[in-house]
Amino acid sequence: MSSKGGSPISRRAWLGATTGAVAAGLIKTQADAFKLDAQEVQVAADPTKVPGRLVSELGQRAPREQPRRLARRPGLSSSSGTPLQDLCGTITPSDLHFERHHAGIPTIDSDEHELLVHGMVDRPTVFRMADLKRYPEASRIHFVECSGNGGGAYNPERMRTEMSPQSLDGLLSNSEWTGVMLSTILQEVGVQPGASWVLAEGRDAAMLSRSIPLAKAMDDAMLAYGQNGEAIRPEQGYPLRLALPGWEGNAQVKWLRRLEVSDRPTMTREETSKYTDPLEGGTARQFSFVMDAKSIITFPSYPYVLPEQGWWEIKGLAWTGRGKITSVEVSTDGGRNWTEAELQPPILSKATVRFRHLWNWDGNETIILSRAIDETGYVQPTVQQLWEARGQRTRYHMNNQRAWKIAADGSVTFGLGELI
Amino acid sequence: MRQALALLSAVLIVGCGAPEVDRAPGPSDDGSAVLASFPSNAPDHFGFGSDASAARVAMWDIDVKPDGEGLPPGSGTVAQGQRVFLTHCVACHGATGTEGPNDRLVGTAAWEQWPNGQTVGNYWPYATTLYDYIRRAMPQLTPGILTSNETYAVVGYILNMNGLVPADAVMDAATLPAVEMPARDRFVLDDREGGPEVR
Structure with missing residues (x-):
């Protein structure tokens, strides 16, 4: 992660993890920086030749799987985000659910609440x-x-x-x-x-x-x-x-x-x-309660790097506060052509749905986007459409399409700026 | 807006017939297998919980509505409010309510004149919200420390810095709801309703 993102990880550590990963033909994300700790974990040279550890009262993640929330600002932050790019499926692990509070997290005894x-x-x-x-x-x-x-x-x-x-x-x-x-x-x-x-x-x-x-x-x-x-x-x-x-x-x-x-x-x-x-x-x-339809591609996305051209599955999440998502469309050419993505059942009302689209990347620079459509016929708008409807002063309900730019070297960055 | 709010409620209540309650645990729009049905043998009234006495309700019922309902006895002047402000508020809002680092409180120019942005003077539609919010949440690190009189006073001072009440104003349960806020009629109800139109 960039230092602007408020990550506690040093850029040097991050780059080190990324470089090693690409060399190994793997794809890496922010969570990888925490996996450096895994080097210190005792790993059996051949797990089939050594009895494993015994049962425990409370499970824990594998040393190499260490997703983390990300505070919006260093220090006294009042919000932290879920690592969407590190997760699969739709359920957010409870310890990674985003946080937003206005005066800290109170300590409350449920017996007297x-x-x-x-x-x-x-x-x-x-x-x-x-x-x-x-x-x-x-x-x-x-x-x-x-x-x-x-x-x-x-x-x-x-x-x-x-x-x-x-x-x-x-x-x-x-x-x-x-x-x-x-x-x-x-x-x-x-x-x-x-x-x-x-x-x-x-x-x-x-x-x-x-x-x-x-x-x-x-x-x-x-x-x-x-x-x-x-x-x-x-x-x-x-x-x-x-x-x-x-x-x-x-x-x-x-x-x-x-x-x-x-x-x-x-x-x-x-x-x-x-x-x-x-x-x-x-x-x-006022009283703009409902969250309109929205989607975001979570892979490939920043800071992933695609190590080679060929078959990759574009994956993401879509959701709407107005009921069910009916379809998600994906563009791999900057929004000129759109293809319907696969939706992973069950598609529940007012819940996230996982979408996937298998893509054969030709290695050329391009921009990928997604747009969600819900059961009311609402289509996730472009940023220009939202600006046209609202102006640029609003600070809430920013559900416009998101875009990722894939560079020829496989690096991925947020690409909406390229389309404005 | 009052009329419009009633309309909002009416629109949202379509098919619900409030206050009659449909005992189904989920909405009809879902139709999802994840929904359990409400037990058909449930009684009309379970009787769990304990009665809340009027005194018990009064202890927690702290919200203040735009017509002044919920405002406590007491009063405060703008001059008293300045002392409260300089003691409890300047660290986050600045000596004149404009310097931050937290929310800018003072500013009478229209909010469109970004980056001055939204202030009490140009954006807050109801003066009573100041009392409600300060009583429940301010000062940020010592919420609840202000007396009713101090709260009235600092509300008066913030309104005065925004040019909304004179320097000799006295804020109390009668005068506060009567303060005319410039942005009062600029708020409109959410008109997004799904469908193909982007709003």
Whole structure:
């Protein structure tokens, strides 16, 4: 990774790892820099001649597989990205789920954590975690994406060639969430006529709060306490978070402690000063919750190097907050021609889907792109289309197409600048 | 906007008939095999959890709405607010609320005049949001340290630096919601709705 990406790895170490990898005919990513530690691991010359180690209470990754989150800024960073280019499939390992918080990660004891539900309800109620876990449970696979994800592909002053999927779009993760549907709890407390909004508030030092339309709360919103088979990680809201499938991450309030049913929004700082979209013409778009369709090629991408021409499989992720992805198209000639990629089932609503496209690279410099199409007929737009619709001042919902430039020497860099 | 917000709710509620609850655990749009069905033998009311008394609710119900609902008793002046600001806010927002390193608070020029960008004066649509936010989240390293009077005062000072209230203003539960914010009518509801049109 470049030093601009905030990586703790020295460029020298990184180059060393890369050079060795290319010489060996392999392809390498940022995670490889951490694999230098593997040299110090005792490796049997012939594992078939030495008994292996015994069982353990807690498993760990192979020394050579050490993906890491990447902090956005060195030091006091409030966000870190998932290493999209190092992962396969669609589920994000929980310890690599992206982080974004506004006042640090609180330490909370689930045994004493309480959720207060009040306002326009018949029975204002305090729920402890044990209470919530007695209700009928549901599990669902959904992506979470920060609506501020991907500014490097939208705002010209933030665009760089040395951006990886992680440093560009790492504030995207996909997990199986388990909990109680919010509709179950709202039924339990009795929502009164005339109610139309629910204020959700966290127990962090920002007491982060967002107003959620009651319709969403009644639809597919969940009070989640599980993530990929275990309790939600502290970074993702332990012991309880609001899960709003398909909506921007900020609204999916973590460390949830209060829900107030109301007939109007509170107009919190996070839904007025932030997470709104100033448009051309002097207006600003508010309550822009839904994440529109988006895709990104995660291989080949920066900082991979293709060691030779020939058959390579282009791989990536696509997702939409409006339901299911219906197709993903890939271009290997800078956007002139597009071919439908293969989608890996199951294709779930409001979840990431893996796409693949087998490509015979002729060794010439080119630019590859992807565009996602969802079930509403929405086609992931070009950056020019988004600029035309919104101007360049918005800082959220930057879901335009991403591009990678493959140089003749096989090196890959972020290539959208070449198309502007 | 009030009308529009009601409309937003109505639009989103299509097929839901709120506040009646469809007991299905997932939305109809999914149709996915990953969804379990809600138990058909579930009672209308489980009765888990404990009743929240009015006092219990009052202890946590800290949000302030644009009409002033939720504002506590107390008051503060612009002059008092300057002292609060210089004690608790300057390190992150600068002596005049413009220097950073964190959010720029002061600026009356239209937000289009980048890079001055969005400030309380040119972008925040409701003055009550200042009270709500400062009470819940500021100062960043010692949230909750300010009294109600100090919070009213520093809100008044920030509004005064933006030219929105006079130097002799007194902020309280009656005067704060009445402050007219320049950007109040510039906010529009999200008009993206999927489909082929890019918005």
